[in-house]
Amino acid sequence: MQGQETSIEAVKNYLNQKGINPSYQRLRIFELLSSGKNHPTADLIYNTLIREIPTLSKTTVYNTLNLFQKRGIVTGLTIDENEVRYEANTKPHAHFKCTSCGAIIDMPIDCPYLAEKFVDGNKVTERHLYLKGICSACMKMYGMTGQ
Amino acid sequence: MQGQETSIEAVKNYLNQKGINPSYQRLRIFELLSSGKNHPTADLIYNTLIREIPTLSKTTVYNTLNLFQKRGIVTGLTIDENEVRYEANTKPHAHFKCTSCGAIIDMPIDCPYLAEKFVDGNKVTERHLYLKGICSACMKMYGMTGQ
DNA sequence: TTCTCTGCAAACGCTTTGCACGGAT
C-alpha cells in the first residue's frame, strides 16, 4: 500500500507542478495513463475506473484528457482512424500496432533523419511515427520466424 | 481537352484493372485524389464535386472511399484527430502538416531505419510518419529563417 | 460567498446503415 500512496503523492506533485488541480478523478486518470503501457482509449479509461469510482462520468474523462493535452502532459494518438488513444508524455518513441492481436507497443526511434529540425526547408516541431505489422508474440504463436 | 480525356481513360483502365467498376462518380473521385496533392477530406471531396455532379451524395463519397481503401488504391490519413484525409497510393512518403496554414505537404522519407522489415522482433508491414511544424512558406511570411 | 470540478442530459458532427429507385447487361 505504501508503494501506491507514494505513487499517488508523486502524481499529485506532478499535476500541481503543471498547474493542474489534482482532484481525485484527475489523479486516477493520470495514474492510469502513466503506469500502464496500454495506451487506453477514453472509453477504456472510463470502463476501467468506473469499477472503483462508480460516480465517474465520461464527461469527466473527456474533460480531464483535454485538460491534460492542453497542459502538454498527455498525447492523443490516432494510429487507427476512429479511435483516439492516450499516453502520458515521456521520451519520443514510435508506436507499433499488431494487426493480429491489436496490441500497441512502444518502440525506440533509431533514426537521425527523425531528429532533423528542418526538412525541405520546413521547420519540424512534432514527429509521429506509427508502424503496423505482426508482433513477435503473434509470430511465435503462428510459428513464424522473427528476423 | 485531349489531355483530360486521356487522363479519364487512364483512370478508367486503372480502376478496371483493380476490379472496380469505373462508374462516373468513382472516376471523378479517384481522379480528384490522384491529380491534386491536397489530401482532401471526404467533405472536401463532396463539396468540390457537387458543383459538377449536382446529384452526388455524401453516401456515395463514403462508399467509394471505403471501396478504394478495401482495394488498396487509396489510403486514409489521420494526421489530426477527428479528420480523415485521403490520398491515392504512390510511393512511400511522410506527411508534414503546417500548424500555421494547415497545408499538408508530402515529404521524402530518407531513413534506412524505416525500411527495416523487423524492429525489435516485430514484423513491420506499414509505416506512417507524420511531421508537424511551420512550412517554409509560412516561415518566409513571418520573416523567419529556414535552415 | 465564490470559484472550480463533476456529471447528467442533450446536442453535435462525421460516418454508416437500410432501403428503394434507376441504369446497365
Added chain:
DNA sequence: ATCCGTGCAAAGCGTTTGCAGAGAA
C-alpha cells in the same frame, strides 16, 4: 429479369456543450 451503383433518410457512435449541483477555499 437481375445485378449493381446511387442517394435519400435515419440510425449510430464518439465527443462536446449546457447547465445545475456538490465541494473546496
